[in-house]
């Protein structure tokens with residue numbers, strides 16, 4: 001269904017000052033994976049690890065530096081205009097983190113929801129009305145809300161509108177970029193439940209970006225852990241969270257699970273900040289307590305450690 005092959009997205013940034021040095025940011029750095037129909041895959045990793053860039057390459061919102069994305073065997077990068085709308089926009093829709101900024105505040109809910117449909121072709125007024133009523137019901141909203149503006153709705157209601165809009169073209173795949181992280185905890189649970197129900201009802205495929213491992217456990221079967229543009233660990237969600245192998249995954253899980261919510265996030269002192277300057281060898285080695293000389297030359301290819309589990313660490317046996 002979705003296949004990502006050797007995908008790279010590099011940005012060139014200029015350092016400070018008029019003659020500032022050019023800095024190459026490898027936001028996505030040779031990433032390959034595939035997602036089958038009906039599967040839900042989570043992408044986790046610290047801020048700046050390339051999660052959003054990766055999923056934006058999947059629907060063609062960002063043009064990759066190299067590599068390919070295939071949807072049902074169709075290459076995304078080459079498609080433009082009508083072909084893009086038919087072969088990509090109809091299949092893949094995206095839900096963003098903050099509905100208060102992703103929804104146009106000047107449009108009524110009705111017009112927000114039908115926008116992707118109208119981009120695909122014409123429909124009569126009564127057909128559109130039926131469609132909106134149906135979609136709002138699907139996401140648990142009163143169809144009466146169709147004449148309101150986003151500013152008149154709560155955060156949870158806005159995110160439901162964003163989901164209705166995404167579903168309007170009957171997509172097969174939803175790309176969800178932290179869809180619940182801007183919501184209150186109780187509302188978050190309701191929206192997650194809705195997403196789970198919709199996935200099973202319509203056999204949707206999800207690629208779900210999240211910071212929150214609790215959320216990930218709830219909505220996904222597989223997990224991809226990213227670090228500075230590289231996938232460092234892949235496996236079934238429960239296994240990766242309960243028995244992480246890569247030193248970075250261990251750090252991530254350590255810093256996320258805080259037994260007392262009043263305590264500050266635990267940050268093991270042996271681990272520093274991510275260093276974008278490390279471009280050769282294992283990118284995690286400057287923070288890794290297990291690193292050895294060989295790590296300087298390791299290209300971070302994923303190593304199969306068991307059925308369905310892959311890790312990019314030559315020291316994985318010593319770590320686990």
Ligand SMILES: Nc1ncnc2c1ncn2[C@@H]1O[C@H](COP(=O)(O)OP(=O)(O)OP(=O)(O)O)[C@@H](O)[C@H]1O
Pocket residue numbers: 011012013025026027045046047048049050051052053054
């Ligand atoms: N348009 C851009 N121009 C230059 N650099 C960019 C651009 N978009 C992203 N980056 C850089 O690419 C890297 C990955 O960014 P990205 O937004 O994909 O990370 P992320 O994992 O989604 O982070 P977050 O959890 O904060 O959303 C970062 O270093 C970021 O600064």
Ligand SMILES: [Mg+2]
Pocket residue numbers: 051052053177
């Ligand atoms: Mg992001």
